[in-house]
Structures are given as structure tokens and as C-alpha cells.
Amino acid sequence: FTDPPKKGRFAGKKVLITAGPTQERIDPVRYLTNRSSGKMGFALAAEAFQDGAQVTIVSGPVQLEAPRGVEWIRVVSAAEMFDAVMSRYDQFDVAIMTAAVADYTPKKIQEQKIKKTGDEHMALELVQTEDILRHLGHLEHRPLLIGFAAESERVVEYAEKKRVSKQADMIVANSIAGEKGAFDSDENEVTLVTASSQIALKRASKQHIAQAILDAVHDMLKG
Numbered sequence: 181f182t183d184p185p186k187k188g189r190f191a192g193k194k195v196l197i198t199a200g201p202t203q204e205r206i207d208p209v210r211y212l213t214n215r216s217s218g219k220m221g222f223a224l225a226a227e228a229f230q231d232g233a234q235v236t237i238v239s240g241p242v243q244l245e246a247p248r249g250v251e252w253i254r255v256v257s258a259a260e261m262f263d264a265v266m267s268r269y270d271q272f273d274v275a276i277m278t279a280a281v282a283d284y285t286p287k288k289i290q291e292q293k294i295k296k297t298g299d300e301h302m303a304l305e306l307v308q309t310e311d312i313l314r315h316l317g318h319l320e321h322r323p324l325l326i327g328f329a330a331e332s333e334r335v336v337e338y339a340e341k342k343r344v345s346k347q348a349d350m351i352v353a354n355s356i357a358g359e360k361g362a363f364d365s366d367e368n369e370v371t372l373v374t375a376s377s378q379i380a381l382k383r384a385s386k387q388h389i390a391q392a393i394l395d396a397v398h399d400m401l402k403g
């Protein structure tokens with residue numbers, strides 16, 4: 181990857197971004213996943229690089245082009261994403277967690293394809309994954325931490341709860357209610373929730389939203 185522009189407002193800063201879904205293997209032909217295109221994270225990466233930051237993306241499987249100048253670490257599962265972030269977070273000034281991480285993963289990966297049994301019902305035993313954002317939030321020395329929250333109701337209220345419980349500096353809350361959701365779209369409508377403010381942004385391109393998020397990050401780094 182190439183060096184970022186030397187003059188931008190994030191010159192000398194290192195930004196870590198998680199993006200996309202994770203895939204949790206069930207057996208050789210099946211997995212559990214989340215809906216996520218990765219576009220928000222990749223837009224943030226491109227904008228942060230333009231602003232002079234050295235950027236690393238840790239992403240699950242996505243159908244996107246590598247943003248110019250950005251280091252890209254590809255993972256598949258939530259456990260792999262956790263390890264990729266935990267092994268390098270201490271080199272970063274800012275961490276932005278846009279990934280739609282699976283909350284649960286199969287307790288055991290079946291080595292052979294699971295066959296129908298003739299029973300009408302079947303149950304899959306799942307265990308919780310590690311929460312990467314929460315883990316970082318509770319460390320003593322950690323980067324400035326930005327999380328996302330996709331909510332279908334009481335968007336800002338739930339986002340604020342997540343901010344406090346995960347000890348993030350800011351949560352970007354977006355509503356997935358109705359058809360105006362964020363999935364696969366090039367646009368998004370979000371509220372930036374911090375300890376001191378709740379700023380609702382107009383529906384805009386993910387590039388524009390990325391710039392607004394980075395404006396807030398820039399202010400927080402200064403303050």
C-alpha cells in the first residue's frame with residue numbers, strides 16, 4: 181500500500197476499521213452470516229486515507245475493491261476478526277467498528293455435511309462470540325473508539341445504551357426500520373451519539389456520512 185497524503189488533518193494518525201459481515205461455519209457447505217455490504221467501512225477507509233491517515237481495514241467477506249493506499253486484512257469468522265483486531269489495536273489512534281459481527285457461532289463445526297434426519301425439527305447449538313468493541317472499550321490504554329448500532333426501534337436510546345455499556349466514545353446509530361435502511365445502499369441516515377451530544381445527520385451518501393463521522397473524530401482527538 182502507498183503512503184497517505186502528508187498534509188491532511190489526520191496526518192501521522194493511524195486508523196483501524198472493521199467492516200463487512202462475518203461468516204460462522206456450520207459444516208463444509210453451510211454458514212451463518214449477517215447482512216452487510218461493507219460499504220460504510222470502506223467509505224470511511226477511503227476518506228480517512230484522503231485526510232492523511234494510515235488506514236487498516238479488517239473485513240469479513242465483501243464484494244468490494246480494495247481502497248487505494250489502505251492495508252486490508254481479510255478474515256472470515258468473528259473469532260478471526262477478534263484476533264486480527266486484538267493483535268494490533270495498540271498501534272492505532274482511532275478504531276471504528278463498522279462490522280456486522282455474528283453475535284453467535286455454532287458450538288461445534290461439523291466436519292461432515294449435516295444430513296436430514298427425517299425429524300421435522302432440528303436445533304443448532306450456538307455460543308456467543310466475543311464482542312470486539314466491548315473488549316476494546318474496557319481496556320485501560322485503547323484507541324479512540326467509534327461503534328455502530330443498527331436498530332429497528334428506539335434507535336438513539338438503544339445506541340446510547342450501547343455507547344455506555346461498551347464504553348465507546350461515539351456510536352453511529354442507524355435505523356434499519358422500513359425500506360429506507362442502510363443495507364447494500366450507497367446512502368445512509370445516522371445519528372452521532374456521544375456523551376455530550378446527539379447529532380442527527382440528513383440522509384446522504386456513505387461518502388458524505390463518512391466525512392461527517394471523521395469530522396467528529398477529528399474534534400474528539402483535539403479535545
Ligand code: CTP
Nearest residue numbers: 277278279281309310311312313327328329330
Ligand atoms: N460488535 C463487535 N463485536 C461483536 C458484536 C458487535 O465489535 N461481537 C460491534 C459492532 O461492530 C458495532 C457495535 O458493536 O460497532 C454494535 O453492534 P450491534 O450488533 O449493533 O450491537 P450488539 O451489542 O451486538 O447488540 P444487538 O445485536 O443485540 O443489538
Ligand code: CA
Nearest residue numbers: 280281282283
Ligand atoms: Ca449484534
